[in-house]
């Protein structure tokens with residue numbers, strides 16, 4: 001069995017910030033300020049576990065190819081990636097939002113769809129959006145963007161967008177409204193399928209502690225004491 005530490009891929013920002021308390025509850029302290037150093041490989045309080053810092057949309061790729069054993073990624077990112085080579089055992093209940101179609105206030109999206117109009121839709125979730133509109137029989141031209149999707153309808157780049165929405169304040173600030181929910185989103189723990197077999201002795205207890213941390217303090221106490229697997233099927 002490899003002596004290398006287990007590697008967990010995280011993205012900076014909300015995923016890192018929301019995962020650190022879960023790791024702490026699983027008995028693995030991480031310095032919450034650690035990403036300030038600009039180091040991309042970070043230690044944890046457990047010498048057997050290290051973190052790597054990658055772009056949110058790159059997390060599944062690092063785990064798929066085994067450069068990381070584990071990762072934390074939003075369901076939106078996983079859908080767009082396709083999930084090949086990844087086992088998704090735990091919904092971490094963080095990064096909660098929803099993937100939506102949004103359009104400018106005053107644009108009658110439902111009527112445009114009814115009359116079979118061809119819509120220009122800007123998004124970074126091109127494959128997911130293509131599948132959604134194909135299922136609904138809506139004709140779309142998709143325009144790939146990497147951020148600030150809400151701007152596209154305001155400057156005539158698109159009729160509508162597909163993006164994640166949480167409080168709705170970004171849509172509101174840009175005079176957009178949600179016209180269709182595609183699916184609810186939260187962040188998942190993803191595991192390299194080969195690692196799960198070859199490094200089971202080290203990964204399974206870690207997964208059990210994380211699952212218990214997600215379930216709450218009582219379950220986390222029992223997993224830290226060695227009770228129950230806690231890993232959902």
Ligand code: ATP
Nearest residue numbers: 013014055056057074075076077095096097164166
């Ligand atoms: P990349 O740098 O790869 O483009 P990103 O900028 O989308 O990624 P984050 O903004 O940190 O990265 O988002 C990471 C994940 O958090 C998203 O994939 C999504 O699942 C979730 N998320 C995005 N926006 C919100 C939000 N406003 N509220 C809650 N969760 C969100």
Ligand code: PRP
Nearest residue numbers: 147148163164165166167168169170171
């Ligand atoms: C995300 C998303 C929306 C916003 C939605 O942006 O792309 O713009 O959050 O959240 P709200 O409904 O609570 O306003 P983020 O804050 O991550 O900025 P970025 O995509 O530009 O990194």
